Amino acid sequence: MSTTDFHQGRRRGRTTGRRLAPVAALSAVAALLLSACGDNGDDNGSGSGGAEAPESLTVTTFNEFGYEDLFEEYEELTGIRIEHNKADTAENARDSLRNSLGAGSGASDIEAVEVDWLVEFMQYSDQFEDLSEDASADRWLDWKYEDAAAEDGRVIGFGTDIGPQALCYRADLFEEAGLSSDREEVAAVLDGDWDNYFDLGREFVAASDSAWYSGSDNIWQGMINQVEVPFETEDGEIIADTNPEVKDLYDQLLTASVDDELSAGLSQWSGDWADAFQRDGFATMLCPGWMLGVIEGNADGVEGWDVADAFPGGGGNWGGSYLTVPIQGENVEAAKELAAWLTEPEQQIKAFEAIGAFPSTVEALESEEIQSATDEFFNDAPVGEILANRAEAIEVQPFKGPNYLLINVAIQDALNRVDVDGVDDPETSWEKFLDDVEALK
Amino acid sequence: MDLRSRASAWDRKYSPYLYISPFFILFAIVGLFPLLYTVWVAAHDWDLIMGQGEFVGFENFTHILGQRAFWISLRNTLSIFILSTGPQVLFAIVIAYMLDAHLRAKTFWRMGVLLPYVVTPVAVALIFGNLFAERFGLVNSALETIGLNPVGWQSDSLASHIAIATMVNFRWTGYNALIFLAAMQAIPRDLYEQAEIDGAGRVRQFLSVTVPMLRPTIIFVVITSTIGGLQIFDEPRMYDHSGRGGSDGQWRTMTLYLYELGWTRSDFGRASAVAVLLFLLIVAIGIINFMITRRIATADGARQAPPTRAGRRAAGRARGKKLSRKEAAR
Numbered sequence: 001m002s003t004t005d006f007h008q009g010r011r012r013g014r015t016t017g018r019r020l021a022p023v024a025a026l027s028a029v030a031a032l033l034l035s036a037c038g039d040n041g042d043d044n045g046s047g048s049g050g051a052e053a054p055e056s057l058t059v060t061t062f063n064e065f066g067y068e069d070l071f072e073e074y075e076e077l078t079g080i081r082i083e084h085n086k087a088d089t090a091e092n093a094r095d096s097l098r099n100s101l102g103a104g105s106g107a108s109d110i111e112a113v114e115v116d117w118l119v120e121f122m123q124y125s126d127q128f129e130d131l132s133e134d135a136s137a138d139r140w141l142d143w144k145y146e147d148a149a150a151e152d153g154r155v156i157g158f159g160t161d162i163g164p165q166a167l168c169y170r171a172d173l174f175e176e177a178g179l180s181s182d183r184e185e186v187a188a189v190l191d192g193d194w195d196n197y198f199d200l201g202r203e204f205v206a207a208s209d210s211a212w213y214s215g216s217d218n219i220w221q222g223m224i225n226q227v228e229v230p231f232e233t234e235d236g237e238i239i240a241d242t243n244p245e246v247k248d249l250y251d252q253l254l255t256a257s258v259d260d261e262l263s264a265g266l267s268q269w270s271g272d273w274a275d276a277f278q279r280d281g282f283a284t285m286l287c288p289g290w291m292l293g294v295i296e297g298n299a300d301g302v303e304g305w306d307v308a309d310a311f312p313g314g315g316g317n318w319g320g321s322y323l324t325v326p327i328q329g330e331n332v333e334a335a336k337e338l339a340a341w342l343t344e345p346e347q348q349i350k351a352f353e354a355i356g357a358f359p360s361t362v363e364a365l366e367s368e369e370i371q372s373a374t375d376e377f378f379n380d381a382p383v384g385e386i387l388a389n390r391a392e393a394i395e396v397q398p399f400k401g402p403n404y405l406l407i408n409v410a411i412q413d414a415l416n417r418v419d420v421d422g423v424d425d426p427e428t429s430w431e432k433f434l435d436d437v438e439a440l441k
Numbered sequence: 442m443d444l445r446s447r448a449s450a451w452d453r454k455y456s457p458y459l460y461i462s463p464f465f466i467l468f469a470i471v472g473l474f475p476l477l478y479t480v481w482v483a484a485h486d487w488d489l490i491m492g493q494g495e496f497v498g499f500e501n502f503t504h505i506l507g508q509r510a511f512w513i514s515l516r517n518t519l520s521i522f523i524l525s526t527g528p529q530v531l532f533a534i535v536i537a538y539m540l541d542a543h544l545r546a547k548t549f550w551r552m553g554v555l556l557p558y559v560v561t562p563v564a565v566a567l568i569f570g571n572l573f574a575e576r577f578g579l580v581n582s583a584l585e586t587i588g589l590n591p592v593g594w595q596s597d598s599l600a601s602h603i604a605i606a607t608m609v610n611f612r613w614t615g616y617n618a619l620i621f622l623a624a625m626q627a628i629p630r631d632l633y634e635q636a637e638i639d640g641a642g643r644v645r646q647f648l649s650v651t652v653p654m655l656r657p658t659i660i661f662v663v664i665t666s667t668i669g670g671l672q673i674f675d676e677p678r679m680y681d682h683s684g685r686g687g688s689d690g691q692w693r694t695m696t697l698y699l700y701e702l703g704w705t706r707s708d709f710g711r712a713s714a715v716a717v718l719l720f721l722l723i724v725a726i727g728i729i730n731f732m733i734t735r736r737i738a739t740a741d742g743a744r745q746a747p748p749t750r751a752g753r754r755a756a757g758r759a760r761g762k763k764l765s766r767k768e769a770a771r
Binding site for chain 1: 490508509510571576578682691705
């Protein structure tokens with residue numbers, strides 16, 4: 001579940017996702033109001049704090065978490081009914097949670113938060129229950145747990161899924177262009193840095209009508225998630241505009257995209273982007289676990305996709321979420337229990353089986369179910385094993401400050417101005433990016 | 442006695458105010474208070490979650506006015522406003538005029554005109570978003586089939602404004618047409634008879650009778666569509682997947698900019714500053730509108746005399762006709 005993975009929802013009706021946003025937001029609000037009323041009625045005077053088990057809990061997620069069956073299971077186990085509000089996009093969930101925190105009411109008992117904006121909410125960590133005593137830290141991968149830990153030791157979220165990235169590719173297009181298409185061989189040639197990946201791309205586009213990748217913004221997510229301190233320092237200083245690492249990656253990427261024509265010039269998640277899956281638009285795509293479902297949906301009926309156990313520049317994580325319990329809820333104790341239960345290894349495996357959300361708990365990662373999982377669409381690739389390997393290859397967990405999402409959106413705009421819209425050259429677009437960053441300071 | 446008479450005096454004096462007070466109370470709560478509160482927020486450092494911060498005076502305004510993004514959003518707003526309001530009013534009058542003619546299945550046509558208005562903006566945006574998709578959209582495919590260059594519906598500012606104005610026009614033209622139609626039906630028919638007798642063709646009748654008689658309605662429609670046009674939000678927000686108005690702010694309107702400041706960046710102070718500026722802009726354009734339409738009104742006032750006189754004459758003649766018919770019956 002990344003900011004972006006909402007487009008999984010678009011698999012079938014490509015454009016429905018984003019554009020139905022207000023409708024979904026409204027219905028979510030309506031559902032919230034209704035459920036809030038319901039809660040009060042059902043409470044039977046058990047009072048706030050929820051020492052007694054409440055009759056129902058509200059949970060807000062976005063896109064797909066794969067929780068539908070789990071909620072039923074939980075109701076059978078405990079008798080607690082769960083009312084599920086599902087925002088269609090992560091951004092909508094974020095905006096509505098912000099609003100609830102601002103208004104002091106309206107939040108669900110459990111609110112899902114995505115990693116790219118988790119940091120923003122860490123600023124208001126006193127608005128969330130401390131979960132550090134409700135489950136032991138060693139349930140999760142270290143970094144997954146630590147990302148949700150505030151400086152004072154409070155933990156505001158339980159990790160759900162993670163997004164270790166592999167590389168998805170079109171074996172048939174590779175073959176036509178005279179590249180080896182076998183999963184192992186592709187992994188071997190791709191084992192290297194980004195230059196190596198772009199070099200292979202140059203070789204490919206010289207012999208093919210398709211582009212190497214969909215657009216700069218997709219590749220950017222892979223590159224920036226390998227930078228240790230990309231946009232902000234831990235002291236809260238914004239360095240995005242002065243960090244030479246960022247500028248170098250920007251230049252390197254745009255040279256490959258525009259000068260070498262490796263990019264199909266499509267903005268991620270746009271209608272054209274989704275259409276291009278059906279038109280052999282590009283041959284490779286960065287593939288966090290949740291992206292598998294996106295590709296499968298958009299490329300429905302297209303044969304030839306495969307997953308290589310490799311990633312340029314080592315490993316990298318893209319996306320993944322947390323469950324938080326806002327203090328304004330009426331049933332915080334019961335909500336904590338549910339959040340802890342949902343993120344147990346057993347439940348994470350079930351969510352993976354349901355929609356491919358890759359687990360973040362150590363036990364689930366090592367489990368037989370994950371290790372032996374294969375995906376028919378991707379030529380029966382052992383996706384469980386590959387993604388587990390990719391998770392192990394992750395060396396850098398970038399520091400994401402409260403402005404991470406905003407800055408990253410601004411730089412993706414900068415890339416798109418050059419690569420997609422062609423209204424700027426790399427330098428003028430960078431100047432505009434500097435303005436955008438300045439406005440955030 | 443004394444008390445009663447005093448009570449009845451009070452009654453006479455104050456109860457009228459009491460009767461009209463619901464409107465003013467409601468207006469104060471939902472109209473005036475939010476307006477003033479917005480100004481209050483705009484003068485503070487104000488976070489969506491943290492709430493009120495320090496008093497900063499005009500700092501939010503100076504910051505906003507120094508942003509390139511603000512001026513681009515102002516440009517976009519005005520451009521989309523002009524591209525939508527102008528054609529909308531013109532087409533609406535013409536359509537209403539056609540509907541006013543004697544048609545078979547009148548209700549069917551009138552309902553048909555209103556149909557786009559019934560469709561939710563989201564659905565409209567969905568359809569038009571697909572039509573105007575830059576790479577594989579229907580419009581560009583059609584252009585390419587007939588050998589023209591595809592248009593950058595999302596990369597080019599003006600093209601994106603035209604596309605969004607098309608959505609707005611699609612939705613609102615029919616609605617305005619019905620308002621004009623209602624006004625047209627209130628125009629005395631004998632004016633047309635008179636004009637016809639004077640030898641005016643359909644076009645001349647339209648220009649010299651219909652349009653002048655519609656003036657108050659035109660003023661109303663222009664003002665409502667000005668407010669709507671300047672506050673346009675749904676269509677640009679839904680125009681692409683990100684909803685932020687394009688990578689270069691090609692179609693980021695003031696309301697989109699306001700939303701981004703307030704909800705994405707959670708800076709309510711600056712968002713409110715934009716809201717206040719937008720309010721001032723609407724007031725300014727409203728005043729300009731008012732002056733222009735008033736000038737038309739007074740200019741037409743002079744011209745209006747003949748039609749009414751003509752109307753009276755025509756009415757007299759119609760009476761005469763009735764008389765003669767009666768006479769004939771006799």
